[in-house]
């Protein structure tokens with residue numbers, strides 16, 4: 001396949017970025033999107049130009065490192081697919097593909113297509129864990145958890161923290177990510193004990209880190225490679241209300 | 252963890268709660284207001300008696316007015332604060348920004364809301380304070396059949412009002428905007444209050460569309476009937 005690429009180039013966070021046009025020939029339809037970029041970078045290096053910086057790690061859809069807004073949609077807009085799992089056969093020969101970083105002021109661009117998603121780490125540090133020491137793994141069924149509850153928690157835990165939800169949201173809201181973490185831990189008996197404290201702390205940090213407010217567009221869930229449902233946001237809203245009221249009428 | 256009222260008034264989720272709760276108050280009001288208006292079709296006596304009853308206790312009337320004003324102000328000021336924060340959270344679009352699935356209603360809440368606010372101001376000046384049309388003050392009083400009480404002739408005023416085509420046009424267009432606002436708002440508020448899930452979303456989305464259309468049809472039936480001459484000027 002031969003393709004035209006419109007790629008965002010930016011030297012540093014404070015610098016002004018701009019789109020640069022590239023052409024790439026003989027791309028295998030079976031290569032992944034990131035392999036196509038690898039190929040482009042090889043050619044750029046050969047020609048003595050600086051390669052395009054982008055993030056990736058596992059390249060099998062589990063780590064959440066790859067990002068990229070492709071043709072205006074984070075991860076390219078194929079249901080339940082990360083950028084690393086997107087294949088070139090999804091495009092047509094001769095297509096022009098626009099590639100941008102995940103856009104949000106809480107995700108500053110470090111270079112080209114690489115953004116700093118440290119805001120997510122701060123949210124996790126605020127309460128995305130269980131404080132007791134859990135020791136080595138317990139015997140199965142020592143803590144009985146009904147199957148539907150375990151299934152829900154498992155679905156919510158599928159979030160890989162990629163940030164596509166924030167990039168997809170026109171308000172740069174992190175509600176889907178934070179909701180997934182809150183809902184995952186607040187659903188399970190091990191996490192329930194600290195439910196109120198966790199919800200309040202994570203939401204406070206989320207607001208602090210400069211993410212926007214949810215307006216129930218639902219764009220986040222549509223872009224999420226792990227198909228995290230909007231239900232997690234409703235659950236977080238509910239848990240937040242309960243925690244706030246308890247905190248006011250409690251001691 | 253100790254919380255303060257600031258958790259409710261200053262946080263992102265807290266503000267959404269204010270939005271949803273004030274929206275609910277307005278929703279209830281709009282429905283009752285629409286049902287009240289439909290009494291035009293029951294004739295001059297019915298709607299004038301109803302209007303008089305609403306005015307009968309100044310304390311209750313002003314209580315309601317302040318309550319509605321407070322809900323409106325909370326709704327509008329919170330909306331402004333949310334939108335400003337959201338603009339700050341998002342850099343200007345550079346490439347082609349796409350919407351994948353957000354509805355037109357959800358994307359235009361700020362626009363429809365602002366126009367509805369302008370409409371509310373106009374509407375109050377038009378029919379409540381009656382400064383846009385001083386001639387409404389000249390309408391002869393109506394004598395209620397039962398109590399022989401002299402009351403303001405709302406029936407005649409409404410018909411006079413809607414016989415002006417541009418007035419009717421403004422009302423009809425603004426009710427269409429309200430309909431659009433509600434087709435997102437009514438479902439969205441359940442999500443905001445944390446009482447919606449994937450299964451219920453479909454039903455609540457339908458409810459929102461039905462609610463929006465009921466409100467729209469209910470309100471515009473009056474100006475349309477007046478324009479078609481279906482409501483006789485004096486009953």
Ligand code: HEM
Pocket residue numbers: 214215216267270271274275277278279281323326327330333360361363364365367368369371432435436437439440441443444
């Ligand atoms: C006075 C002018 C109004 C303005 C400026 C306004 C503005 C807005 C905005 C910007 C939102 C979106 C909030 C968001 O998406 O996060 C919203 C939501 C909403 N509005 Fe309004 N609105 C107005 C009037 C009304 C009226 C008259 C009603 C009811 C009859 C209403 C009912 C709602 C509801 C139910 C929501 C959904 C709340 C939620 O998502 O939780 N609004 N409004």
Ligand code: SF4
Pocket residue numbers: 158159160161162163164165166176177180220223224225226227228
């Ligand atoms: S909720 Fe989905 S889109 Fe958001 S960070 Fe998690 S996996 Fe990525």
Ligand code: FES
Pocket residue numbers: 055056057058059060061062063064065066082083084085
């Ligand atoms: S590189 Fe790990 S999810 Fe894409």
